[in-house]
Amino acid sequence: MAVSHWLLTSVLFLLPFIKQVSAQQQGCSVNNSRPSVYENNSPGYVVTTIHVESGFTVTIDPTSPDFSFFVIQGSELQLSQSVDYEENTLLIVYLICQDAAGQSDSLEILVIILDVNDNSPVFKQTNLTEFVPEDTKVNATIVAREDLSATDADLDTIFYELTTIVSGTDGYFAIKGVNNPEIYLQKALDYERFKLTTLILYARDRPVGSTETTNTATATINIFIEQADTKPPWFLPCTFINTDNSICISSPYTGKVNISEMSTEPLILEPGPIYAIDPDYTLNEKIVYSIVG
Ligand SMILES: *[C@@H]1O[C@H](CO)[C@@H](O)[C@H](O)[C@H]1NC(C)=O
């Protein structure tokens, strides 16, 4: 026990000497040779402090890979410019430590650049227009995922949200998922209810409700509903039996003839002459009449 204690004491006693000797050989040292720095630093940001012993001078090796980013101010190694993580994730610089006799030594400093959420998601197109036939099947894709996917230079996961700014048109269009912006038809369309709507798609680089800095992009999607030949012609006059005026029921036409007389006049009908219209009026389809019985 006594021996080992003596040994330990000697080693501890010797250590400062060893350290001192090696430091003197080098002449220069830094507080931190692997510092981390957040991107978008201001110029003059201190990367580390340099200790130079008397008789030595320190300079930046001009052959350093990232020489142009660094400057020595007094005893500080500083960044001379702002660094963008999206361009540089690591900067390498060598310090040359020289003594009076011209002997020199090199010290490698690796500066690790840390990412900051400083880029917004970007849509390829921020304004889209789609024409959607009224009889489009529920679940059909209205706008493909690739047309609506946003990119983010910070490589963040993007969270999407779809809303509409036209009242009464909610719930018809939806996105496939919070990370999938494909727009599909969620509910059957009816040209009589609305003929156009405007959707707003948000792309955020943090989930809704995150306390972190969130960058948001928006895209506007104008949807025009095209009338389809979905309804049969209506004989007039007719009475709407539902509130959205999509079903119209006509009463039978009636006329009178005298059984024993040959009439030469057109038959007079009640409640009016035979006349039908096509409720899908924008299509301007021709109406063809025939007597079936
Ligand atoms: C639409 O898709 C959902 C989910 O896949 C399914 O439950 C539903 O039956 C589909 N509706 C129609 C009309 O195809």
Ligand SMILES: *[C@@H]1O[C@H](CO)[C@@H](O)[C@H](O)[C@H]1NC(C)=O
């Ligand atoms: C049928 O006969 C009656 C009596 O002659 C006449 O008043 C009436 O106008 C006739 N109706 C038609 C539809 O011709």
